[in-house]
Amino acid sequence: MVHPQEVDVIVAGGGPAGCVMAGRLAYADPNLKVMLIEGGANNRDDPWVYRPGIYVRNMQRDGINEKATFYTDSMESSYMRGRKSIVPCANILGGGSSINFQMYTRASVSDWDDFKMEGWTGQDLMPLMKRLENYQKPTNNDTHGYDGPIAISNGGQINPLAQDFLRASHAIGIPFSDDIQDCTTSHGAEIWAKYINRETGRRSDAATAYVHSVMDVQNNLYLRTNARVSRVIFEGNKAVGVAYVPSRNRANNGQVQETIVRARKCVVLSSGTLGTPQILERSGVGSGDLLRQLDIKVVSDLPGVGEQYQDHYTTLSIFRVSNESSTTDAFLRGDPAAQKELFTEWETSPEKARLSSNSIDAGFKIRPTEEELKEMGPEFKQLWDTYFKDKPDKPVMFGSIVNGAYADHALLPPGKYITMFQYLEYPASRGKIHIKSTNPYVEPFFDSGFMNNKADFAPIRWSYKKTREVARRMDAFRGELTSHHPHFHPASPAACRDIDIQTAKQMMPDGLTVGIHMGTWHRPSEPYDASKVHDDIKYTKEDDAAIDDWIADHVETTWHSLGTCAMKPREQGGVVDKRLNVYGTENLKCVDLSICPDNLGTNTYSSALLVGEKGADLLCEELGIKVRTPHAPVPHAPAPRGVAATQVR
Structure with missing residues (x-):
């Protein structure tokens, strides 16, 4: 595939929400050019991903299997008797859905109601919960869906x-x-x-369900892997593209080699609770005091960026x-x-x-x-x-x-x-994450706030x-x-x-x-x-x-990071509005779990998919198109062994 220099929509981050956004948008309109940029490798036909029972290997930090980026507390914590917490963050297409424990749970209705945001109540979101599910268990209630792309079974x-x-x-x-x-x-x-398809025995990850299935039948979804979005390109306060770098630091003499891709209609940040606030800050969106210290031009002064980090503990x-x-x-x-x-x-x-x-x-x-x-x-x-x-x-x-x-x-x-x-499920503790440099390879200041x-x-x-x-x-x-x-x-x-x-x-x-x-x-x-x-x-x-x-x-993380770009009023420290638009900017949205203003009592894969579905509906509405369902054929048989994934390199 030829790498275009300009598309209609750029989605920065290929985790569950990003996969939903890219796949839904591209499938809704074959004429809409969508680019998905992911920092990790392609997960397609990777047996260490699709075989559910070997997920433990994907959590290891061994220098060979690098399916996660590890964030470590910047300081020792007195609350953990001098320990530093380590929070692994998925570094592969599909995000956590490619390497997680595959435990299917859903947030309570009141969790979404607590957002106190129009259009985001549990009742508002229930149709989208059903839309994403291919529920393969018997049940006596009507809260599940049966025609969606994400398979759920006893496995x-x-x-x-x-x-x-x-x-x-x-x-x-x-x-x-x-x-x-x-x-x-x-x-x-x-x-x-579990997020496992009972007909194939395979993991039900977001990339297979929403991205590969679209790329198999359409040519308007461009996938760029092993590339890390470093910043959003602004003209005034209007987002017009992104700059990305190789995921591995190949800089010469300290110089960061950026590639620019422009977006005609919208830039969507979906790099997760730990990644999205860093991109915003490097782009000039965040606390004005911090940005000026780093000699970054302030596009929008939003002190809430990177604050109120939340997780679940185990x-x-x-x-x-x-x-x-x-x-x-x-x-x-x-x-x-x-x-x-x-x-x-x-x-x-x-x-x-x-x-x-x-x-x-x-x-x-x-x-x-x-x-x-x-x-x-x-x-x-x-x-x-x-x-x-x-x-x-x-x-x-x-x-x-x-x-x-x-x-x-x-x-x-x-x-x-x-x-x-x-x-x-609902810790009262809070943390924060902020950049220390404009260089995307420099580790951020991170305080998990655990306990x-x-x-x-x-x-x-x-x-x-x-x-x-x-x-x-x-x-x-x-x-x-x-x-x-x-x-x-x-x-x-x-x-x-x-x-x-x-x-x-x-x-x-x-x-x-x-x-x-x-x-x-x-x-x-x-x-x-x-x-x-x-x-x-x-x-x-x-x-x-x-x-x-x-x-x-x-105590350690459950890999359920939330909340560093909260959806709430700007005067209350909010970063995005009810339509996921970043305050003080145009054509820029955040669509991932960083937007959660409060915690969600669940294994958060289901919530990330749901935020992606909601974000896709909002952007499709603004673009004058409609989400098509069923989304795309759900793979029911293993792909031929040895077939390599087609991707932009």
């Missing part, structure tokens, strides 16, 4: 550990539901859906399970026989293969009881009263089970494990206790991997019990013998009887302090 096989988890969750008061992603349920457990705890359990540990450990078995299974029957799953088959959303609230402390109680109490559709925490140890197996003793994740509001400790502490109680009540439970739990005093009743003969004798019913085999408990006669676990563990103030120290030492 591959459901591990029996998921049913064990659901039963144990019910035992501690978390009811089972066939669908807690109806945008209103906030307390319940379910078989967790901790994880690991438990031992029975030898009879089916887990991914041998595969993740690198056992040749296990890896050969699973890869062969994928080749012969991908739609049913274990690699057609993310091994996260069940999870829950939960809200605390009045009694639990009393134990969570005054800081969270105040947040509860002002933010959660009158919004019963908001879950405070998510939890999920992984059929294996999410850890470095080289450091683990042999055995079989499950991982319990605890996810804080800088004390109210965020209580719900994570509470959720750790809840997932621990669920694990103890599972039939497969065989003890706790103490290296991945808080360091309680050994004499405390809350102290974790790892695998050893004495512990086994204490935790098993009286009169039964226990043997040890391959690092897990083996019961010759009958399985561990979880029904005998009735009482919850009691925690002292010292135990709670140990949990809080563990949180500070181990």
Whole structure:
């Protein structure tokens, strides 16, 4: 394909929202020339992307697999006992949808209502939620769509550990539901859906659904990968194009080699919560004081650019399970026989293969009881009263089970494990990101703000206790991997019990013998009887302090960055208006999760797609065209092996 020097619309950033924008616009009008510029590589027919079960590899920082850019706190944080947080940001076409955990969740109706912006209520957005979905699960509600480009299913096989988890969750008061992603349920457990096509076993990423499918049938969508947009080109305050650079620094003598592409109608920034504010600031849009310090001409003085960074937080705890359990540990450990078995299974029957799953088959959303609230402390109680109490559709925490140890197996003793994740969905903490130079290769100042509001400790502490109680009540439970739990005093009743003969004798019913085999408990006669676990563990103030120290030492991102270019009134620190136009500019929009003025309680892939769909509708309306549905053929069969992606180079 010939690289045009001028197009109608430029979309800067190929994450989920950017893919939706580019694909919807190009498909709506074959005469409209659209260019999508992405900093990472093309994801097309990349087996490390489309095989769901190997997503863990994409999170590694090994110098070979570079599917993410890593943002590290600029300063050590006293809130995390001197640690610096690291926030990986996808660096590949499709963005997070190409490398994420593939967990399907959706934000609550009140989350969107909290934006307090005309056209953005949950009711306003429901038709677009349906439009993007190809929902492949049975359900009893009408909130899902069935003709859209994004496939959602249970993915591959459901591990029996998921049913064990659901039963144990019910035992501690978390009811089972066939669908807690109806945008209103906030307390319940379910078989967790995944962004996986049940007909092909493949990951359902945004680039395949919205970009490749259009490029296969039309020639008006131009894709430029491995190119980073450095700034927007303005004439006065009108955006007329962008300058981009190679993603890898090939500058000579310190000079940045830019390429200019012009846009006749609109420039759309969709480089994510961490990327979009940097482009704006390098372009002259941001805090006037900062821009003048860097000798950047001020196009629009918007102090809100780069501020109010938000994320979701996670901790994880690991438990031992029975030898009879089916887990991914041998595969993740690198056992040749296990890896050969699973890869062969994928080749012969991908739609049913274990690699057609993310091994996260069940999870829950939960809200605390009045009694639990009393134990969570005054800081969270105040947040509860002002933010959660009158919004019963908001879950405070998510939890999920992984059929294996999410850890470095080289450091683990042999055995079989499950991982319990605890996810804080609405942190009160906030951070910021700002450029330090006009050079796009210079790392920005980044303060994630993790845990800088004390109210965020209580719900994570509470959720750790809840997932621990669920694990103890599972039939497969065989003890706790103490290296991945808080360091309680050994004499405390809350102290974790790892695998050893004495512990086994204490935790098993009286009169039964226990043997040890391959690092897990083996019961010759009958399985561990979880029904005998009735009482919850009691925690002292010292135990709670140990949990809080563990949180500070181990809490990390869930890759759900939001909020650095908020959609709210300009006088309140807003950056974009209800039509996603950047204040003080013309022909410039931001369309990604940076526009969120408040948090969204969900794995944010669904929200990024939704923002993209809304942005596409708004821009199509302004251009006098209409979104066409169905969007494009959804691929139902694997592309021929060895076929290279066609792209501008």
